[in-house]
Amino acid sequence: MNLTDYVKQVSLDDFGKAFRHEAKWNARLRSTGGRFFPKDGHLDFNPKMLEVHGLEVFRKIVRHELCHYHLFFEKKGYKHADRDFKILLHQVDGLRFAPKLAERPVSLHQYRCQNCGQDYQRKRKVDTKKYRCGKCHGYLIYRQ
Ligand SMILES: [Zn+2]
Ligand SMILES: [Zn+2]
Known part of the structure; x- marks a missing residue:
């Protein structure tokens, strides 16, 4: 879908006002759904919100950003x-x-003690010749 056209449509349908700037996807947004830039009037949106939550929820995110947008240009509390x-x-x-x-699951390296079966997860790979089980001092085997 053309994001700017979509935002224009939501603006007309739900606010009765025109959106005259640009809307862009920004995949670097993490937990936020979108962002309004008062400097040039454009909006950024998080594509993952649409992917994960669908169009109904995404439309409400668009409305949120359009509230910032319209209020700003109307010189109200935005x-x-x-x-x-x-x-x-x-x-x-x-x-x-x-x-x-x-x-997003963090990829962890998993190890298990050969002797007592204790599981370990480490962010980094460890040297299984040196790094031993904390409980029984047994050797660890690499699982993934
Ligand atoms: Zn906001
Ligand atoms: Zn052990």
């Missing part, structure tokens, strides 16, 4: 703590907080 922002967000049924994305 920040989260501002009353204008809270009222408008509520009126258009936007999301206050972006929903959680499933956290």
Whole structure:
């Protein structure tokens, strides 16, 4: 989908106002759903929010950013703590907080003690000749 066109449509449908700037995907956003840039008026959106949560939730994220956008250009309180922002967000049924994305599992190296079966996870690979089981001092085997 063309993101800018989509945001323009949401702006017209849900706010009755035109969105005149650009909307861009920003894959570097982590827990936030989007971001408004007052300097040049553009919006960034987190593509993972759409992937993970679908269009219905994503539309509410778009509404949230459009609240910042429209209020800013109308010279009203456009920040989260501002009353204008809270009222408008509520009126258009936007999301206050972006929903959680499933956290990416950290890849860990797994070891098991040959002697007592104790499992170990380490972020880095360890030297199994030197690094022994903390319980019984047995040798570790690398699992993955
Ligand atoms: Zn916000
Ligand atoms: Zn052991």
